[in-house]
Amino acid sequence: PKRRKSSQLDPPLPPKPRKRALSIPRSPSISIPHTIDQKSLLFRLPLEIRRLIWAEVLGGYVIHFIMPMRILSHFVCSAPEKVVCGCRINEFRSCGKMAPGVLSILVTCRQIYSEAIEYLYSANTFSLLYSNHLIHLSTLLIPARLNAIRVLRIRWAIRGLPYYVRPSGEHLTFREDTEYWQQSWRALAQMRGLRDLRIRLVDTVWQNQWLQLESRLMEGVREVKTPRVFEVVLPY
Numbered sequence: 001p002k003r004r005k006s007s008q009l010d011p012p013l014p015p016k017p018r019k020r021a022l023s024i025p026r027s028p029s030i031s032i033p034h035t036i037d038q039k040s041l042l043f044r045l046p047l048e049i050r051r052l053i054w055a056e057v058l059g060g061y062v063i064h065f066i067m068p069m070r071i072l073s074h075f076v077c078s079a080p081e082k083v084v085c086g087c088r089i090n091e092f093r094s095c096g097k098m099a100p101g102v103l104s105i106l107v108t109c110r111q112i113y114s115e116a117i118e119y120l121y122s123a124n125t126f127s128l129l130y131s132n133h134l135i136h137l138s139t140l141l142i143p144a145r146l147n148a149i150r151v152l153r154i155r156w157a158i159r160g161l162p163y164y165v166r167p168s169g170e171h172l173t174f175r176e177d178t179e180y181w182q183q184s185w186r187a188l189a190q191m192r193g194l195r196d197l198r199i200r201l202v203d204t205v206w207q208n209q210w211l212q213l214e215s216r217l218m219e220g221v222r223e224v225k226t227p228r229v230f231e232v233v234l235p236y
Contacts, residue, residue: 047115054116057105059123062153066092067133072140074098077127084155084200089129121148122193131156135183138190147193158203158235163213185220197227203235210236 042050062077066089075095079085087095106113106120128134131154138146160174162181172178188197203210210217214234221232 043111050115051119054105054112054119055123057102058116058119061098062125062127063098064089064092064095064127064129065133065137066130067136067140068092080125085127087127087129118144118148121145122150125151125153127153127155129155131184132180135180135187138187146191149191149193151196152191152194152198154197154199156199156201158201158206158210161203161206161209161213163216164206164209181217182220185223189223189225192226194227196229197224198229198231198233200233201235207236 045053062080062085063074064077064087066073066075073092075087075092075097077085077087078095079087103120106116126149134154160177162174162178164173165171166173188194224230
């Protein structure tokens, strides 16, 4: 049989379920094994101080999400001080990930993981260099992690113009691109923790058609109401 052609809407591979939960359950009825040294000076600090420590250790990065082989991965931005960096998705092998020493704190014990994991998402800036990955984040991240993301940057290349119908046609010319456009804005509208969202739309082909369809193209944008800072740089 013929292999079905891959689509940009095809979901990535979901993560395998864990045999044991990493986060400590909140229900008091569930017994938790003691996995930390109760005499540790760290755990004598107030929780508010420990949270500041987790944010300082795990935060401050600009992280590009990528999905090689349909599996979620990342690399750290090489120019985090720039508004628009020069990183490219096909260069991820030559770029570094977060230092193992930084992430290893999360696997020290379940208590630290439960207290610190949210700061891996809330204290960093995340970036998508390939906007097609956007609709798959909800598949790869549990809602608590997805909604912990506060700052998101997207470089959004327009290939097939959404809603475009050729003069000689009656149907959408780029149906899949239109579906993706709609799903992407819905996904952004559902990210309840976003505080700072900046999107750069890139297009070098569709200037006249874009201007004609701009009002309709912006309908999905208006549904995104959560971020306090929301910037969309239009291509024209």
